[in-house]
Amino acid sequence: MKRWLTEGFGVAEDTARRIWKARQVLHGAHAFDSQIMDDLPELARSLRAVVVVDLKRRRGMPDTEPPFAAASGLTISQHMGLAGTAKIRAGRRSARGGSGTLWSARLAIGLRDQGSQGESTALPYLATRAILRVMSTARIYKKGQITIPKAIREATGFDIGDRVVVEARDDEIVLRHPRGVLEFTPPHPRTTDLSWAETRRQAREERLARQST
Amino acid sequence: MILDTNVLLRALEGDASAQGQAVRKRIETARATGEPLTVLSATVLEVAYVLESARAGYGWDRHVIGQAIEAVIDEPAFDLEHADALRRAVTSYRARSVDLHDCLLSAVANVRNTRVLSFDEDLRRLGSGEEP
Numbered sequence: 494m495k496r497w498l499t500e501g502f503g504v505a506e507d508t509a510r511r512i513w514k515a516r517q518v519l520h521g522a523h524a525f526d527s528q529i530m531d532d533l534p535e536l537a538r539s540l541r542a543v544v545v546v547d548l549k550r551r552r553g554m555p556d557t558e559p560p561f562a563a564a565s566g567l568t569i570s571q572h573m574g575l576a577g578t579a580k581i582r583a584g585r586r587s588a589r590g591g592s593g594t595l596w597s598a599r600l601a602i603g604l605r606d607q608g609s610q611g612e613s614t615a616l617p618y619l620a621t622r623a624i625l626r627v628m629s630t631a632r633i634y635k636k637g638q639i640t641i642p643k644a645i646r647e648a649t650g651f652d653i654g655d656r657v658v659v660e661a662r663d664d665e666i667v668l669r670h671p672r673g674v675l676e677f678t679p680p681h682p683r684t685t686d687l688s689w690a691e692t693r694r695q696a697r698e699e700r701l702a703r704q705s706t
Numbered sequence: 707m708i709l710d711t712n713v714l715l716r717a718l719e720g721d722a723s724a725q726g727q728a729v730r731k732r733i734e735t736a737r738a739t740g741e742p743l744t745v746l747s748a749t750v751l752e753v754a755y756v757l758e759s760a761r762a763g764y765g766w767d768r769h770v771i772g773q774a775i776e777a778v779i780d781e782p783a784f785d786l787e788h789a790d791a792l793r794r795a796v797t798s799y800r801a802r803s804v805d806l807h808d809c810l811l812s813a814v815a816n817v818r819n820t821r822v823l824s825f826d827e828d829l830r831r832l833g834s835g836e837e838p
Contacts, residue, residue, distance in 0.1 A: 660782070671737075673781030674717045675730055680770045682722050685763030689712040693752075696759035 502543045512536050641668075708744045709784075711752040718753070718774050736783035744785045747810060750775060750792060754799075754806040772800040791817050804828045 494516075498509040515536055517523040629642040641651065650670070651657065660667040687695065716729045736743050757764045757771045766774070775796050779789055786792065794816065795809035811822045812834035821836040822829050829835030 669782075671782065672777065673733075673737075673783065674714075674774075674777045675733060675737075675781075677718055677774055677777035679718060679720050679774075680766055683719055683763040684760075684765075687763060692712070692715075692756060692762045695761040696756040699759045699761045700755050 498543060502546055504539055504543060508536065508539050512540060707741065708746065709749065711749050711756065714745065714749060714753050714778065715756060718757075718777070733781070733783050741783075742785040743783050745778060745787070747787045747792065750778060750786075751807050751810065753778070768800055768803075772796045775799075775806075788814060798832060802831075804832060808832060 495506075495509045495513050498504040498512065499506055504512075511529060511532060514523060514526070515529050515533055518526050518529050629645055631639050631642060633639050646652070651668070656671055657668045660669060685692075713729050716723065716726045717733060719726050721727045721730055733743065735741070754771055754775060756762050757766045757774060758768075759765065775792070778784060779786060779793055779796075788810070791810060791813040794813040795806060798804065798812065799806045799809040805828065808826065808828045809832065811824075812829060812832040815822045815834045822834045823838055824830075824835045825837060826835060
């Protein structure tokens with residue numbers, strides 16, 4: 494991990510060491526160190542830069558190539574320790590995760606080398622997220638139609654024919670991958686054809702039986 | 707419009723039944739028109755325990771139920787009560803064999819930085835319970 498940061502991205506040795514230590518502290522493998530915690534915002538900046546460079550490399554983009562306007566701040570999972578892991582897929586064009594998340598960064602300190610390409614990998618606690626903003630302009634045509642530039646579609650994993658959620662936020666329009674109940678697939682068809690009243694009665698009885706054991 | 711448990715269940719079952727198809731169509735329309743469909747926490751809790759029940763025709767495992775609840779939370783057409791707390795509750799529900807109701811109480815307590823007054827062992831295990 495430290496070598497990956499120093500040799501792969503030119504991160505200073507001391508910075509790499511402290512990033513690793515921060516990870517170990519958050520992970521509970523090292524005793525709490527308030528200095529490291531104070532340094533976290535600064536360390537996170539280096540980490541974010543590494544993630545962005547890494548993302549470009551993985552996507553086969555030259556370092557200098559636009560459009561890579563900006564990346565938003567780096568966030569650390571709010572669910573540290575509670576929901577310490579999240580599934581992402583390596584080798585995919587983009588993770589269809591939360592709104593606008595390109596890759597819940599594989600920076601996933603420490604687990605980078607586990608799991609081969611194409612398999613899902615568990616992200617550990619210090620899951621860092623680089624949200625990339627790829628910008629471009631387009632014009633709105635008759636009937637409100639708009640062409641989403643290819644670079645934008647590719648960066649966000651939208652394909653021709655996909656359904657999108659169109660959301661208005663103040664004076665912005667946000668397009669998202671739909672992930673609601675219509676996209677949910679049940680594990681198997683329902684095995685009974687009970688009325689709702691009967692369904693409820695059965696479920697309640699089963700629950701009571703379970704609770705009393 | 708407020709959704710009842712049976713409607714939510716039908717939506718999650720897919721379009722195998724006529725009711726399922728009707729509900730999904732309604733949700734699709736709501737997505738397009740922006741009409742808010744309100745889902746109360748009480749309804750989500752009931753959905754979870756009905757989906758746990760094999761006798762009711764489901765018997766899904768916790769992990770899948772967790773995904774189903776997340777789909778409800780993420781549904782763009784739904785207006786949810788306690789969405790953030792529910793999201794956290796689902797996380798702990800998946801990880802241990804505790805009732806979603808207890809997980810929600812614990813999650814809301816965490817969000818509000820308070821405790822849950824309860825005689826239940828499970829709430830103590832979730833780290834939020836406190837006996838009167």
